[in-house]
Amino acid sequence: MKKTFLMLLVFLLPALVCRGQKYIALSFDDGPSVTTSAVLDVLEANGIPASFFVIGYNINRETAEIMRRAVSLGCDVESHTTTHPHMPALTVEEMRAEMAVTDALIETYLGKAPDYFRPPYIDTCPLMHEVIDKTFIAGYSPHDWQSGMTAEEKVELVLSHAKDGLIVLLHDFKGNVTTVEALKTIIPALKEQGYTFVTVPQLFELQGVSHEPHCGKVFSTVVR
């Protein structure tokens, strides 16, 4: 009897664990840059995708190749404006131009304009939600842009905040090498904890959450 119960438990346990499927999305702001290539190397080595929120003025023929590689690895490329301004300080026309230039650049090089937008400094206002025809994304940030932060500190912060549906906000601006180092520990550790890495669009789809533009929300987690 006891043996039967134990056998049953052995068979049921994996099924119970599977029901608790956990998704997490890594995302990177301020590229594309040479550091984006280093991030892609780590993603590729671990066989996972991520989302890249790029700045229009960083996009040129050379960095477009990095964006193409990202897409070929299953990543998506989204908008982080053209010049990284404090958007609420801009006029409607200036807001539109910030979005339109980067949309056109991404469409030129990748064939499709982005659907998602990360406001620089996560600085938003009601007018932006009216004007910008995209889903607004924030995320949990370990403030990995701060100079002097070690890879170990970044690892500790991301691992201690990880939860189902979280968007992790990191930076792939040129020279942010400690974030690249941190990823080499963060990714295997979260895999070990049962997380599946997805892109931001996949996170909405898998969690069954609608994300209409102009909804007035800024998403940091996406949960059912």
Ligand SMILES: [Zn+2]
């Ligand atoms: Zn930024």
